[in-house]
Amino acid sequence: MKPRRIPRSFFMRSSVTTIARELLGKVIVSGIDDVRTAGIITETEAYAGVGDRASHAHGGRRTERTEVMYARGGTVYVYLCYGIHHLFNVVTNKEDVPHAVLVRGIVPIAGLDRMKERRGGRMTTDGPGTAAQALGIHVRHSGSDLIDGPIRIEDHGHQVPDADIKVGPRIGVDYAGDDAALPYRFWVGRPDALLSR
Template identity: 40%
Template sequence: MTIQEIVQLPALEAAPRLLGQIISRITPAGEIRCRIVETESYGGAEDKGSHAYGNRRTARTEMMFRQGGIAYVYLIYGMYHCLNVVTGAEDDPQAVLIRAVEPLDTKDEQRMLALRNVPLNRRRTLCNGPGKLCLALDIDKSFNGVQLLGSGGTLRLEEASDSLETEIECGPRINIDYAEEYAAKPWRFYIKDHPYVSAKNSNPLAYIHPLDAP
């Protein structure tokens, strides 16, 4: 499935398929490329964990109602940005939160370290969380609404050139206790045993792709 096809899917279907895909960020210091290793699905007006629950359409959530393929960037705790990939059809609020990435090579890691500008005892803490990865990629609200699939953009979503054969696990999303019965939905997806994943589940579930189900 191509990246163009993935972003047209509902968030719950797109989130596991975005694992292994590539984010490219062009900075003044050069290009940074990283692989997506953890995502969360926030899809549909019925999801109590979503900013657009109940079809809440505000200046903040408007991007979630757009056609899949653009960025939805918002601020949390008044200081950290979060990058989401809007997916699905127009007027159906769907978005996939990018929770963690890994730099593709040493050059990418060095540029991310320079942007974080903090001492790190463990390299895996560089971008193993939504706020951390936005700092490491210099992503802020100016990227809200940016088309991620266009060539030449300074923030792009690209299809991985290599086939990533790996196991995927899923479990509840992080820090959404307010979502009531939706808080326990296993809508966080990550590459099993990957060192850059932000948090491990105490009782992880193996994700089975619908096409692979018996």
């Protein structure tokens, strides 16, 4: 199938969990350092804005870092975690509603040599920090546009059967009280099978 760019309307929808689930199987393409690298999304987490205690925007919090979460859907939000890892998020919903989807894992499909180089020789891309690093994503890309910017999301026709989609609580959000148990994490059961679909 010919790659098709995901339109802004996909990201502007109001259900962040639906978007997180539908992003599985889609392809992140980054044109950074004059090299094209790409990977199929295999794991995501939804962060549901002001009412979600696990979200950086909980309670309407606005800081220099989180300001881009309030942009319209289809904007890139990247933040530094533990002072080291650049975590890639997709902002969703309309302007001023700070929903976002964290991409936690990818299967590389283009620019593998460059990705491995960025990873210091390692090829694993199954964590939020490692996936972003392989794609060359940096906090300087926070605020860029997914439709026109250096980082885009496309549909390459990779099929993910419902039976192969797993759902569970988010990782590392124990501090979020009851919200820590919400089933907002989505992942592909057999990621390698994506390559042949």
